[in-house]
Amino acid sequence: MSPDPLVFLPGFMCDARLFWHQMLEFSAERSVIVARLRGATIEEMAAQVLTEAPPRFALVGHWLGGLVAMDILRRAPERVAQIALIDVSPSSETPQMAGLREQRIARARAGRLDEVMLDEIPPENFPPDSTEAQAMMLQMAQDLGVDTFAMQSRALMRRPDQQRALRSTKVRAMLIAGEFDKICPPRRHEFLAELMPHADFRLILSAGHLSPLEQPEKVTMALRDWLAAPFLLK
Template identity: 45%
Template sequence: MTLEPIVFLPGMMCDARVFEPQIIALGRERAVTVAPITVGDSIETIAQGLLAQLPEKFALVGLSMGGIVAMEILRRAPDRVSRIALLDTNPLAETPQSATIYEPWIIAARSGRLDDVLREMMRAEFLAQGPERMLVLNRFYAMAADQGAEVFVRQARALQRRRDLQSALRRCKCPALIMCGAEDGLTPVKRHQFMAELIPYAELRIIEGAGHLPTWEQPDQVTDALRSWMGQPFVLTA
């Protein structure tokens, strides 16, 4: 039997490194792909561009902004998504007030102060407390700096303008995993409980000892949850 491939969508200012433990573990069992979300300044444009490149059928894993793109892919091409896992993300559109937060960051990034922006965007309190917190945070800053200011601006614009994706979740008919770090200070557990309630038969997994980057903070827990989700049947019944 041919196993379906997994497509990983990294978060804002992230690349394949954010899924490295999962790629190594699950890549021994099936094909894995990391699809960049760096091209395009709207969620719709990013999703459409990826759909032109991805396999005909695939399992989809999205972290943070990657989860938002994953929901848009599900909205556009539900028949191509065999299953979906959404990690530390948000299906809601930005409010006019919250969208304005990005403007000073965009100006600062364009004026050469990307490092300052990254430290405002990803703060220590978004991650789990513990001795590894600063190590994970600095690892993120290094990865994000590699993406560059122009990627930041495009992704910020895409998030500013994103649509509400609750309806895509309500129509989801494939096995769905909603995962969140128990100490995520950016997209909290309550938001993920709400998401799981929108999707028929969705599984909710709260990762203890993790915040907004559980793939790094608790890699084994995340990998085990993904492996279990990949083992679920395609057809869900009550």
């Protein structure tokens, strides 16, 4: 029997380049799909991915893509064979953070997208000497554009709390966090691994909020272990 297709959901203002190493590694053995996040809310993005995804698949999501992955798991658990969440938080947005996002949208529309991206993911969320990863982050954001920044920012502002859905997860899960990530810190991923019934946690050393880009080999190894784990009997 052929392995389940692997669906990647990129993080905030990221595209397929975030997962370049994982795409190359896994495409030799299974179908690999990088979905676009389209919609005004997490729920709309999840519905769009489900419309285009195979009937059953393994799911990997980073930050915003991880939130969409959680919603896919909530609404269509029978279609998700396994789930991996990278640099994520299942909590809803705070009013203070929502206010900051509105200010950043206004600044991005005024031509300051690079500046607001460095507010979104400040340098302390990267490991030392990570100039290439930061440059790629800014390039992906410029390529996606200001309208996508506004849409994805408002989707984060309206996001639901997904902890209840994660608590009832019945599939094999992997939680992955970069050690320098302060936006979605490792301790939060450890908590999620304890919350979810069949989850493992993997800390990625010398990585921050963009761990698949900063330490691609280590993230690929963690995902390979997750994919190789035996399926659970439901």
